[in-house]
Each structure stands twice: as structure tokens, then as C-alpha cells.
Amino acid sequence: MTKALSIENLGKQYRIAGKEHFWALKNVNLSLEEGSVLGLIGANGAGKSTLLKILSRITAPSEGRVLAYGKMASLLEVGTGFHPELSGRENIYLNGSILGMSRASIRKQFDAIVDFAGVERFLDMPVKRYSSGMFVRLAFAVAAHLDAEILLIDEVLAVGDADFQKRCLQRMDSLAKEKARSIIFVSHNMGAISGLCDQVAWLDQGQIKQIGEPSAVIEAYLKGLETLQADIAIADRRDREGDGRARLTSLEAHNGEAKKSIAQNGPLQVDLSWQSNSEAKSQRIELHLFNSRGNYLSSFKHDLSPKQKQCSLKLTKVPLMPGRFFFNVHLYLDGIRADFVGRAVYFEVIGKDWEANEIAAQRQNPGIVLEANWLSEA
């Protein structure tokens, strides 16, 4: 195995508002083998983009170093440097050279790029007249034909339709496997990460928390996301959104006796209270139910008079499979979101027999139990 990239003791310090210093990255050590794909995962602000920016030389590190064995190219966003007034043909050359290709190698790849993007008929039209789908396809096509040995890719797949995304993933896969390109891939899409990567590194607060085989790291990351947020009281949560006119101060899920763990098909109550300093005319609470994988299951909405500062949601019967679930909470004042807390409260559904619980623990993707009967003649 030959090394393609080695990151040694890398750190990046930012200065906020002139005084405070903070390390966006600290003591990061990684290495990438030739022809392998390394996935980077982590919460927003964990340092993934900072790491990519250093690797792609957009910003300089504060300490440590990176050694690259081969030409490196970054795709932090497809279509960077495209000029709307220029034609597709001219943009292929311009974008190719911005991404570090020589004119000769662009010429060699030209037909393949056009073919991949499927824009033959529009080659001499200014790209400002392209549909957004065509634009993205052309942009990715140029990027996908880079002759660099090391590719840095950030959420490229967030664009385009499902069919095109699939082709992008296949292209990345074949670049790594057939052409021995080494890839660092950053994404929030755990499906893409586990499907493409040979190795996954989990960044947490600027440091590498875990690195290894994809499924193990992804599992640990998702679990960590849960415990991290479940352990913080809602009033102390910093990662909230909304304009701040109101703030949720307490939130609890229980069944009257036990907190956080409820029986399958038993009752569940969620108590909420909040503060607001605004003279809103109306308030609305929305609770969205997800399973531990982050798959959406159901919603509950409630309109309140402006004076109320607390309410409860009571579910008489919870037909969920055994496993962990959580609610996202939105609080709207006059129809505009004032507060939002993701994964605000967790609860555990316990089944009646241990076998079901065991399966649920392994599957980690619990769903809904629907009442039904099989109709079949003996």
C-alpha cells in the first residue's frame, strides 16, 4: 500500500472578534492510502470544512503539516468559477483550468465530459440559459474528469436529481476502484458514506474522535449524537434555531411513572414550557417524531392563545416498535419560528418480550406497529 496523503498534527486557530481564540482543528492525524476512500463525518462545526479548506489550500493551518503524494484537486462546490456569459464549451475549458487541468488534458477528456453531462446540443449556448439541472451536470462532469490523484469532495451529491446523484456516486466509486484515485469525502449522508468509504473518521470539536471501519464509526457517531444531546437540559442547549423571541425552558417525556422509557402500546405524555418576551398574537407548538436513525414518523401541531406558557401532549397509545425515538420541537410566534430544538427529547419504547427488544437494538431503525390481520384460508 502506498501512501497518498498524510496529515500530521494539524491545527487551525481562529480569532473571534479580536480577542477570543479558538481551535477549529487540533491534533488531527490522518493518512490516506492510494486508491482508498476516506469519509469524514461529524456534526456541523466539528471542523470538517476547516480540514477540507486546509487540504485544498484555501486557508493555511496554524500548526502541523500535510504531505501530499500526487496532484490534489478539491470539489468544495461544483460549478465554482463558471461564468454565466460563457458557453458550455468555453466554461469546460475555464473550469478545467481553474481546477488544475492543463488545456491538453481537457482537450483529451472533452468528449467524455460532454457525454457524461449530456449537453452536446447546448455546447455553444451561454450557460446562463442552461436549466439548473444541466448546469449542475456539466459542472460535475468537469470535476469528475479531473486528472488529480487525490480528490477532496464536499457534499457534491446534495445537488441534482436522484438519478444524477446515483451516477455521481458510481463515478466516484469507479474513480477509486479502477483508476486508483484517493478520495476524501465529506457528507451528512450516512448512506453514501457507508456505501463508498473504506474508512471513516469522525470529527468532534476539531479532533478526531474515532476512525475505522465505516459501519462501526457511523454507529458510534449516531449514538454519540443521541447521548450528547439527550443529556443536556433543553434550557442549556446552544444549538437552537429560530429568531429567539421565545425559548423552550423545559421538556419532558414520561408515562406518569417512569421518565424516558415507556411500554409499547402504553401511554406517553410530553410536557413543555417556555418563556417569551414578545407580544405575539398567536402561538403554535409543533412536535415532530423521529426514530433514532433520524427517520421521520409523525407530527403533532397545536395552536395556543398568546398568554399560555406551557402545554402537554398526551398520546393514549404508542404503537411504536421497541427502540429509541426523539422529538424535534418548533415554537412559532405569529407564524414565524421563534425557537427550534432538534432531538429535544428522547424516549425508549420497551416491548413486552425480550426478543423483540433484542432485534430492535440490533436493527436501530424502529418503525410503527400497525394493527392488521392476515386473511388466509387454511
Add this chain to the structure above:
Amino acid sequence: MAKSPSLEISAKGSSLRKQVNELWQYRGLGISFAKRDFQVRYAQTFLGPLWALLQPLLSLGVLYLVFQKALNANTEGVPFISYTLSGLIFWGFFNFNLSQGSASLIQARGMLQKIYFPRLLLVLSKSLVALVDLLFVLLIFLFVAFADAHFSFATLAGFLGALILSLLASQGLALWFAALSVRFRDLQQLIPFISQMLFFLSPIAYSPDLWTESIPLKYQDLLYLNPMMGILEMWRAPLFELENLTLSDLPWWGIIWCFSLFISGWIYFQKSERKMADLL
């Protein structure tokens, strides 16, 4: 078998040799930038590249009305049109580099946050565009002022000297302004003003005597703080046979000033390059 790394990224900056090497590696991109500027410039205009000929002619017309008809400016005995056109050749080049180069980083900020390439290219590539413009004006000049001009080896040397000096001075200023305007956006407002001021302070449509006669002899070298002074002197002296410049008569202070603008601009630009993406 340990391969040696082809790239090292660290907190330290790179040496001048590496910088120049890298610029050479990326030369294709510099040409692409210049090409893009050309292709975009006259997109969807009716007259297209004809504008490159029309613009200098139009400004010549205005200058004729103001400086010749209204003010009857002294042009060292050379016909006004020829004299002014000879100045516009280099002023256009200088001004394009200065104003376009200064704005180039802010204009390309989207790219600067996404992709690496030597940032210098954005500023330097403007010179290629400016050079083509210069050739257009030179063409007009050769048509219009052929009878008034004197062509000799000295004229060619004067032309090349003036070209190099205006390249160095305008690029030097542009490098300073481009790097500074990332930090201080106010400069974006100031640059059109600076360019306008420089135009009126430069002996383009009038003789430099206007300045030399009104300033005491011992302070006259200060006039070379305006790079256009030295540039135009070097170019016009042999062209119109105004004076016989020997080596010691060359505007040395002007030359030194142009070089130091470029060198200091380069150094400051490279120093701030590493922080640019964080500031934009």
C-alpha cells in the same frame, strides 16, 4: 520505497522561487482568466470589439475640447492629438491594471473560498487584457500621429522601458490595493477616485512643464511619486525628439519608485494571501 511528497502544506509561507515556479505551473490558468475577461467583456454588445477602438477615440475627443479648445494647454510644441494619444497609450494600460487589478480579488471572492490557485494570477492576468487594449491604441496612434513621431532604436527602447515601468507600477499598486481591500472594503470606494485624480495629475493632455515650472528645483524629484511622470518622459523624449536622454538623464527616481512599488506590493500580497479566505 518512500516517495517524496509533491506538496507540503504547513503554517510557513513558501519561498520566492517556489512562488515563481508555481506561477509558471499555473500559467494556463492566467491565460484562461484573461481569455474569459475578453469573451465576457463584449458579450451581447452591438459593436463588440469595435469598442476597443471607439473608447480611446471618444476620450481623445473630450480631452481635445477641454484641454485644447478651452484651456489651450501647452503640449511641448507637438500637435495636441499626437501628444495626447501618445499619453493615452500608457494611461489606458496603467489605469486598466490599477482599477481592474485592485477589484479582482473581491470580484472573485466566491472562487477564493472554494478553490486554490496562486491568487497573484487574478491580478497579474489583467495585464494581458490591458496589453491588448494598449495595442489597439498604439494602432490608432500609428495611423493618426505617424507624421509627428520619430521612429528610431531609441524610440523602441523608450517604448519598452515605459511599458515595463507602467506594468511594474500599476501592478504594484494593484497588488497593494487588492490585498488591502480584502481587509478594508472602503478601498473599493476610493479606487475610482484615485484613478481619476491620477489622470488629472498626470501630463497626458498637457506638458509636464506645468508642474516642473511651479515647483522649486530641489523638490522636483518628488514629482516622480506619480509613476506616470517618469513613464511618459521616457516614452515621449525619443518619440517626439523632445530631449536626448542619455543614461544619466533617465528619470532614475521614477524608475526606482516603480520597482519598489512592485516589489513591496508583491511581498505584501503574498503575506496576506494566506489569510484571505478567512477574511472574505
